[in-house]
Amino acid sequence: MKKVVVLGGGIGGIEAAIFLRKYKFDVEVISDRDYFYIYPISIWIPTKEKKFQDVIIPIKDLANAHGFKFTQDKVLKVDRDSFTLEKAGERKDFDYLVVALGQDKLKHKGIEYTYSICGNPNETLKYAEKLDQLVKKGHGKLAFGFGGNPKAKEAVRGGPVFELLFNVDYYLRKLKIRENFELIFFAPMPKPGERLGENALKMMDMMFKKLNIKSYTGKKITEFTQDGILLEDGTKIESDLTCFVPAGDGHPAVKSGNLPQTEAGFIVVELTNQVKGVENVYAVGDSCSLEGPDWKAKQGHLAEVMARNTAYNIALKEGLEKGNPKTYIEHINILCLMDMGNGGGLAYRDNKRALLLPLPIIGHWMKKGWGLYYKLSKLGKIPRLPGM
Ligand SMILES: Cc1cc2nc3c(=O)[nH]c(=O)nc-3n(C[C@H](O)[C@H](O)[C@H](O)COP(=O)(O)OP(=O)(O)OC[C@H]3O[C@@H](n4cnc5c(N)ncnc54)[C@H](O)[C@@H]3O)c2cc1C
Known part of the structure; x- marks a missing residue:
């Protein structure tokens, strides 16, 4: 053979x-x-x-x-x-x-001060450790962002950043310490997440307001530092822990x-x-x-x-x-069950439609169920569903 x-x-x-x-x-x-x-x-x-x-x-x-x-x-x-x-x-x-x-991922100045959840799995483990330290301290500033690649727009990865942001928000609320933390979202593009459609953008904006998440968008990132993110207009976003997912390279x-x-x-x-x-x-x-x-x-x-x-x-x-x-x-097409910790949203985009269907509570458990199905079916322990 x-x-x-x-x-x-x-x-x-x-x-x-x-x-x-x-x-x-x-x-x-x-x-x-x-x-x-x-x-x-x-x-x-x-x-x-x-x-x-x-x-x-x-x-x-x-x-x-x-x-x-x-x-x-x-x-x-x-x-x-x-x-x-x-x-x-x-x-x-x-x-x-x-x-x-x-x-691979694009290398930004000062990238060593950030943690990506989309690269080497060790970075996710390090991020988890740092988050744990801040939780034990009881307060902090947490920034979450993603970047673009003008040479390959399809290599932008924003979904997991939104998922982590909403999950950390919910986690801190469960621990009853959310009010001691500042949560910040940043991205250089004016409309991050726009490929999911206008409704998704509106919903994201509404969620940010509801959950008291500050947002900085539309300004290029100049540099990451140990204590924050510098933007092209001179703004400094202060951060004790930065999750940043650079675009793919x-x-x-x-x-x-x-x-x-x-x-x-x-x-x-x-x-x-x-x-x-x-x-x-x-x-x-x-x-x-x-x-x-x-x-x-x-x-x-x-x-x-x-x-x-x-x-x-x-x-x-x-x-x-x-x-x-x-x-x-x-x-x-874009198909993503975007998890928010206590629920989720089904994002779907093809040539005809762009929708984000809110799935409170059940969305979270659907994604958990998918994870289990995925593992068992890959190992051949349960049959594969067509197309999955
Ligand atoms: C946090 C996160 C959440 C995501 N969620 C979703 C989702 O909900 N739905 C969805 O459809 N997509 C999602 N994605 C995207 C999806 O994971 C990727 O598109 C997918 O993993 C791409 O598969 P791949 O095989 O091309 O690359 P990878 O899965 O990255 O696999 C690359 C493999 O190559 C190996 N490798 C790399 N370099 C070398 C080397 N030099 N020598 C030998 N081996 C090497 C790596 O160890 C790895 O095993 C998500 C991505 C991330 C990061």
Whole structure:
């Protein structure tokens, strides 16, 4: 059977491996972490609703369940006909390569004074520790923000920041110390979250007022400091703890190699996820560039569609499927169950609609239920629901 190497053991990489195995390909997943990290439910680590162990699946368990090989190593470079690993060096032993390395983040001045919940999971753990210290102290200023990438607008990640902000607000209210904390939201764009539509913006504004969250938007960030954030107009937002999610940037291993890539370093793919002009290399998820409408966003569910399509399209090339190649473009939508600690909102956007449906109480439990379903179904312990 043909050998497929998947680089990256995240949402896209694991889905690709699972579906490639359904066609009985010889599959090897190479990733730097030995666990699969479920980002959407990691937002609850700082507020102690989930422990680190609850939001991971050891990749060896997934490998055993689906019959693929797992190698832990760091990818340093990806080229058209080879890839280079930190420990094992250059390798060319594949018939097909699937790149699913996720993305890097833009580096802002003073970024070391901030914590992102969207990058290395260790940062979320450090953020949780710092939040704990302030809670024990009993008071503080907490800032939450995200940035943009003018070279790749679809790489902005704001949803998890709103989720963390609302969850921390609720957590402090439960502890009856919310009035001792100042909660601040900041973003350089004038209308952060606007791709979810006007109603979502209005609702966010209403929530900020109701929960007494200060907001600074529309001003560029000049620098982060130990005690706050400096804006272009000279404003200083004071903060004891800053969660900041910079916009995504191309992965360093991609930037170091010779795959076709955008100015920002995202791999240029066909709608079938085959890398443009490279017959046997595919890229899925946050690593690749995205076609589509202005409001498009890189999301986990799209990474999974791309991964399943890639498995199918490789099988098609190998004569194991009949029909036309599958493309991701018709699956571009924004689907997010935005959690607020004591409820949530279902945000949905496609070419025809943009809606945010408030789901008090039940929204929170739906997302918790999804997390459980996700873990068990990935391990093959319960059946997958179509499209999920
Ligand atoms: C906090 C948070 C909440 C989110 N919530 C949602 C949501 O509710 N709904 C939704 O649809 N999307 C959500 N997303 C977006 C979603 O998680 C991403 O779009 C998705 O993870 C992208 O999958 P990926 O496989 O491309 O990248 P990742 O999941 O980031 O996986 C990349 C993998 O590559 C590995 N890797 C990276 N560099 C190297 C290297 N040099 N060598 C070897 N391995 C490497 C990493 O360890 C990781 O396993 C959320 C994201 C975050 C951060």
